[in-house]
Amino acid sequence: MATVLEQPMVGYPVELAKYAGKMCDADAHEWVPSELWVEMFGEVTRPFAELDFHNLKGMKNNYFKDVDSELQNSLNFRSAWFGKGPYAYGSYDLDQRLEWMDFCGIDKQIIFPGNLAINALFLYANADVPSFFPQITGDRRAYAVQMIRAQNEWVVRSQKQSSRLRPVAVLIGETPDEIYAEAKNLVDRGVRAVWFPSSMLPGGMSPAHSSLDRMWALLADSDTVVTTHVGNEAGFYRTLDWREAEAFKGFLIGEEIELDPWTVSTMHLPSLNFLTAVVTGGVFERNPNLRYAAVETGAHWIGPMSHYLDMWGWEAKGSALWRAKLPKKPSEYLARNVRCAGFPWEPIDKYITDNGLEDCYCYASDFPHVEGGTDSMHNWASRLAGMGDAITEKFFVKNAQWIMPD
Template identity: 35%
Template sequence: MKLLAHDVDAHEMIPSTRLGDYFGQPGRIMGALFEATDRLRPDPTDTNMHVEADDVMEIDSDSIWKVKGPKAPSAIDLNRRVEVLDAMGIEKQLVFPTTAIAAMMVGGMTDFGFEQRFGGDTSMLEGLSRPEFSKMFLRAYNDWAIENANLADGRIRLVGIIPTSDDVNDMIGEIKRLIDGGVKGVYLQADVPPGGVSPAHSVMDPLWRLLEENNVTATLHIGTEFFFLDPRWTFAETFQDLFQSPEIPNTNIGMFATCHMAIDNYLNALVLGGVFERFPRLRLGLFEVGGHWVGPAARRMDMYCEVFPGSAAAKYPMKPSEYVARNVRVSPFNFEPVHRYIQDDPNLVDVFCYSTDYPHVEGTKDSMNKMLAKVEPLGEEITAKFFRTNAEWLLP
């Protein structure tokens, strides 16, 4: 491929044995949690966070496209990431956390969910409650994101985390701190109403305005769906075939097949609630929950505006699907038939973006060539949109 791509979803993957070096006390605690999880259900795969690893692997075409997990080049040392991007043919990359997602889950899960995913042992929390630990870790992670906010002159962009609070001013305050520190993207929780209200409520407008005015991208990502769906929905004998993901350890097919639902619901509130009408330059990325649902969601919202012509949403100057096309970008999984989604909904051709998910195993091996084989038959313009120009909206 001749053009340089952009990557809208990649990660750090600092292993449990090194977390204390980077995040202090909360890092040590999270490392012990990963160790306990590995004892509960030993993970022999590259997703295992409880490994001894140093960032020393040579950067070459085999290591960057085939090696996954904490041993992959620059999984730990982001100062090496620009070499990985150059080898991959990628210009800019959004870098999401790995462990901070897990820490947010630990703080927000029900006791049943925590036992299901992490084993239930809290002895390593050093007297902290799970929410207290989560808050401490997320603060340390955001500090680290600020310290690394301007790597490679903006080519590598770390995403800060904004946990949901009952007081939207708490969320706004942390966004301001991240913006002042140079962070260009924030990760919002999708599972519970922010500030105790709909994302479309006027009390949230200062938050959306802050992001819009500063050209900071809002994102929703897998890993924050634990309040949206009760984990008991997959508590059955037939759901005991577990597999490992850094964001959602000890998961199963039922959890993965529904991980988009919280984000679909959040997008529904934003679009039908008029947020993109009030904030036309608000940038939103939806990551690692698939792309299969996006076209049906856009068509569904269009349909209900016709069914309910007296609703506020039906009176906006644009259709819901048009707001999605203008304001929203989505990275499909690299095993999905994204070419079919584009063919089925050509009005959403500007929505879909390439991502590596590097160095997570869900990104699949040799993902760029796999996705190129799917979209290249659609023509040069669509190929350029998918690999580069669509993502420019999220990387101002």
């Protein structure tokens, strides 16, 4: 099998050549460097831009213009897969991003927000916690909302550039009416994917509450993709002191998460909790065309989740009421409505063998974040090689087409 060094001018592994130009990427990001935030997102971001720029100076990667010009100014195998950070080729220039996608054989790509919105969500969920961005004073929660809206305006503008690009807007609201109004505003303006921060109650309610039904119906009827994603866990736990122990010190910090053992072992729990409410609360039963993606919280959990939900809903004593409310098994809703994108080191082949759900798992590059690894296509193609072309095609092409409809 070809190695990275044996294919320096090809953007994808040779075994994926038959899918070149058809593959779908379920997780990427824009990464506008913070010194351009005011220009790209507006004056409201200036206080946060200055703060983030100083934070980035201490990080060691391809974050600054003088690090490695090869990774910034030309497109080859090394720059495409080893270039990371806001100065990687195509990191924020969407014309370059389309070139990067062409080079890597990718047809469509979901593009999540970068550091502006991720940090704004941390502030929004923890505005009353002084240790979160103490430099931001005044009405901290209102300021976070302003930054999220600035990010969403960028999404509205950017989604017009190409139907191959699917930038994701952040969807928040304090009440069911407020979150519905924001969803309708985004949908009416052409946004095709929204991110529900899974650490927060949408509109202050359970995702399954009837007051949100018109919102779910709006998103389903408009083919707007519902997503959850890593990067907003603090509000779910309420405290992150669980990881304040000597055993968890000294580990790397990624773009969206800390990489200590406690964090990486629990970061999927908010997404699991949110999706459990959606499935067991009948949201997919009431909205059979709702498109849902659980992204970058690992893919290890969705298979076991399907087993224990089926056990409680269809096998446990006293589950007749479940079956009356949910005509299908929970695992059937997951297979039909949900797609899951994990990390390149995960044994997707084992997950499929152990749990089925071969229609759920999707390819994701996480470009240009370091958590996406290097040459992730090759890693996953190697794992799936023994499972046959049908599984490989589902993983790299067909499954993610559900969350990137034409």
